[in-house]
Amino acid sequence: MSGPMPDEIRNNLKSKAIDLRTQGWTYREIAGSLNISISTCSLWLRDVPAPPRPGYRQERVAAMWKARWEPYHIATERERHEVKLAACAEMGELDERETLLAGALVYWCEGSKDKIYRRSEKVSFINSDPALIAFFLRFLETAGVSRDRIQFRLHIHETADIAEATKWWSEWTGTPVEDFRKPTVKRHNPKTNRKNLVDEYRGCVQITVRKGADLYRRIEGWAYGALLGGEAARTRLISRSDEAVSRIIAEHGMPR
Structure with a gap:
């Protein structure tokens, strides 16, 4: 103009x-x-105040809440770390008996178990936590399982980097990549709202012990010996009946 x-x-x-x-x-x-x-x-427009940016009010409220609660969150996080580290220090190094005890309980919580209608009695443990995998391998060594009886298989989603995940687990377990069995790959389901779409996702590792029936029986015995003890443990192992165990506990009380 x-x-x-x-x-x-x-x-x-x-x-x-x-x-x-x-x-x-x-x-x-x-x-x-x-x-x-x-x-x-x-x-x-020099005297007209600049309008707030889109979302400015929400940003300001968020900043105010952060300033108010951040000291609390920092203190809580510090306390969280202190409690965890103190508890960690209390444990120290596990001796052989403690390793067998902890390993049996870990397996009984996370491992494959046989059923009355399917007596497989095989040792198969699968997990995504590297610490649990490392400890279970230590448990197997303590239990006298030679390395050549241990088989590894990766279970992973097809959208992940399978080769890289196998390499990572190979290094973590000290097992050559070529010794891993063919991976089990889960097909992608677009309707599934998956939460593990992160760089750290490496799937799960399954550890299977060949000719592991005797070890499985010992694990079951160790686990119930620790959980129930005495007559209740023997009753559970022989009868495989929770009702029989409940009668023992009713008569003699919970194990101490």
Whole structure:
């Protein structure tokens, strides 16, 4: 627009510019819409407060809450670490008996168990936690299982990097990649809202012990010996009946 601008047109455009500015438009957007220069736009709107950015109020409220609660969160996190580290120090190194005890209980919680209708009695343990995998291997060594009886298989989602995950678990377990059995790959389901889509996802490792029936029986004995003890443990192992165990406990009380 060249030449002096009539007052009526200028006032009309200025009014529109102010209205657009209060709606959150930028100088460049207003100037382009009204066909005026950015310098004119700036002159007209210099006394008009800049509108808040989209989401500004939410950002401000979030910042206020963070400032208020951050010291509490920091203190809580510090306390959390202190309690965990103190408890960790209390454990110390496990001796052979403690390793067998802990390993049997870990297996009885996480491992494959036979059923009355399916007496498989095989030792098969699967987990995604590297610490549990490392400990279970230590448990097997303590129980006298030679390394050549241990088989490894990766269970993983097809969208993951299978080769990289196998390499990682190979290094973690000290087992050559070529000694891993063919991986079990889970097909992708677009409807599943998966939470493990992160760089650290490496699937699960299954550890199977060949000719493991005797070890399985010992694990079951160790586990129930620790859980129930005495007559209740013997009753559970022989009868495989929870009702029989409950009668023993009713007569003699819970094991101490």
